[in-house]
Amino acid sequence: MSNLIDYWFVLILIASFSHAIWNLLLKSSEQKDIFLWSLRVWSFIIFLPISIYFWPEQPISITNWLIWGIGSAILHSIYALILSKAYEKNDFTLVYPIARGTGPLIVVIVGIFILKEDVGFITLLGVSIIMLGIYVLYSGFNLKLGLQTLKMILYSPWPLLVGVAIASYTIFDKMAVAFVPPIILNLMDNLGQIFILGNKVKKKGRKLVLEQWKKYWIKMALAGGLAGLAYILVLIVLTEVPVSYVSPLRETSIVIGSILGFLFLKENFGISKLMGSIIIFAGVVLIIW
Numbered sequence: 001m002s003n004l005i006d007y008w009f010v011l012i013l014i015a016s017f018s019h020a021i022w023n024l025l026l027k028s029s030e031q032k033d034i035f036l037w038s039l040r041v042w043s044f045i046i047f048l049p050i051s052i053y054f055w056p057e058q059p060i061s062i063t064n065w066l067i068w069g070i071g072s073a074i075l076h077s078i079y080a081l082i083l084s085k086a087y088e089k090n091d092f093t094l095v096y097p098i099a100r101g102t103g104p105l106i107v108v109i110v111g112i113f114i115l116k117e118d119v120g121f122i123t124l125l126g127v128s129i130i131m132l133g134i135y136v137l138y139s140g141f142n143l144k145l146g147l148q149t150l151k152m153i154l155y156s157p158w159p160l161l162v163g164v165a166i167a168s169y170t171i172f173d174k175m176a177v178a179f180v181p182p183i184i185l186n187l188m189d190n191l192g193q194i195f196i197l198g199n200k201v202k203k204k205g206r207k208l209v210l211e212q213w214k215k216y217w218i219k220m221a222l223a224g225g226l227a228g229l230a231y232i233l234v235l236i237v238l239t240e241v242p243v244s245y246v247s248p249l250r251e252t253s254i255v256i257g258s259i260l261g262f263l264f265l266k267e268n269f270g271i272s273k274l275m276g277s278i279i280i281f282a283g284v285v286l287i288i289w
Helices: 002-027 032-053 062-089 092-113 121-139 143-155 158-176 182-202 206-238 243-249 252-264 271-288
Strands: none
Touching (some): 002 032, 032 206, 121 252, 121 271, 206 243, 243 271
């Protein structure tokens, strides 16, 4: 992996910054459902001409493109719907550590035992440390909160289902990039989400949607561009690098997001977030070592 470290780690880092910024824009929006749907529309608009420019010259399999493109769109949409449901039923501080921690864990297990990826002990240690860092960042060293989290896993399936959804679309997309170019797969994924998530936005009413577009179209367009860039870079990396390495390193966006939230949204960045960030950084160092 050493000959690819400079290349793929830099791309993942850029993707993490992009992901954190568009999530910051989403978090600061008035109508999050409308904003999320709208950024997908803008992402499609922005990357459609780019996709046409980079359209592959060699013959393509429409059947393969449809199967993998539709499958990716469905899995990403399921993730968005489950995440929304999880936040309705449980606190953010309990949902997020489980969701973001179990997703990479499942990916690594599938990567090793099903995809037969070569992952060493140091990398596994790095993955474990990153998951610990995610928990500390959001839950601190509070033993009582830790017990609450374990209890919630037993009694509420939603946070765990979010993690399963993250792992599902990550592994699926890893296989999909063998058949569909990353920029085309991202375009098809956005198109699918526009239709699937559009049903929820439709209930908000046309008037409210138009009001939000009139006020926030620049932010929506910026978020759409960043969301597309972030995932295209991840997909490009997945064409060459084991998903067991990529998935855990994507969690660096959590640290970046926490720092941006502190700087721009005046959110708290206490000792738990500081320690969690340091632990995640240590895990990242072990993976790319």
